[in-house]
Amino acid sequence: MAKRKTKKSIYHHLHLNKKGGMIYYDRRFGDRREHFSTQTKDWEKAAEVRDEFERKLKERVEAQSDVPTFAVFAERTRQEDMGHYAASSLEDRKSQLKPDGRILRTLGSLRLDQFTLKVLREWWTCEIINAGLSPKTGRNYLDAISAVLN
Numbered sequence: 828m829a830k831r832k833t834k835k836s837i838y839h840h841l842h843l844n845k846k847g848g849m850i851y852y853d854r855r856f857g858d859r860r861e862h863f864s865t866q867t868k869d870w871e872k873a874a875e876v877r878d879e880f881e882r883k884l885k886e887r888v889e890a891q892s893d894v895p896t897f898a899v900f901a902e903r904t905r906q907e908d909m910g911h912y913a914a915s916s917l918e919d920r921k922s923q924l925k926p927d928g929r930i931l932r933t934l935g936s937l938r939l940d941q942f943t944l945k946v947l948r949e950w951w952t953c954e955i956i957n958a959g960l961s962p963k964t965g966r967n968y969l970d971a972i973s974a975v976l977n
Contacts, residue, residue, distance in 0.1 A: 843873050852877050897942070897975065898926070898935035904975045923971040929954045930968060942976065 842854040843865070850873035853862045861880075865873040901924045912920060923930060933950050934942075947969075955965035 841874065841877065843870070843877060852880060894938040894940045896935060897937050897939060898931055900939065901931055901935065901975045919967070920971055920974070923968055924975070929958075930972060934972070939976070947972070 842852055844851050844853055845868075848868055850865045850867060850870065851862065852865055852873070854860070861884075865876040867873050867876065905921055905924050922928065925931070926935070930950075933954060934946070937946065951965060951969075954960075955962075955968065
């Protein structure tokens with residue numbers, strides 16, 4: 828005689844577990860873990876909560892994939908937003924934002940939503956301090972980064 832499956836065994840592979848009478852959602856996404864109470868004791872309602880959570884998560888992931896990279900915005904800045912610079916400043920800014928320059932070789936592949944203070948500090952250490960450039964030169968590069976992000 829075949830063993831009858833319990834609701835727990837049916838829903839376990841769908842990242843739902845019962846603990847202390849309540850049903851919890853528990854799932855790993857790489858190094859991140861999502862764990863929360865579904866606020867119900869009913870397996871069907873818990874599955875609905877899980878489905879809604881995963882739908883919203885999928886929407887967030889898809890929205891993030893549409894975020895442009897810093898290189899895309901830098902190129903747009905080079906093409907469209909430099910008309911107000913004096914000739915010498917224009918040449919400096921174009922040089923600072925060239926594809927193989929100090930800024931884009933490190934930061935160009937980052938999506939705009941990945942920019943953090945930590946990222947800029949790491950860039951500063953690698954491209955300014957370790958290269959032996961002066962703080963004034965570094966600030967000029969930061970001005971170029973700021974112009975792109977504005």
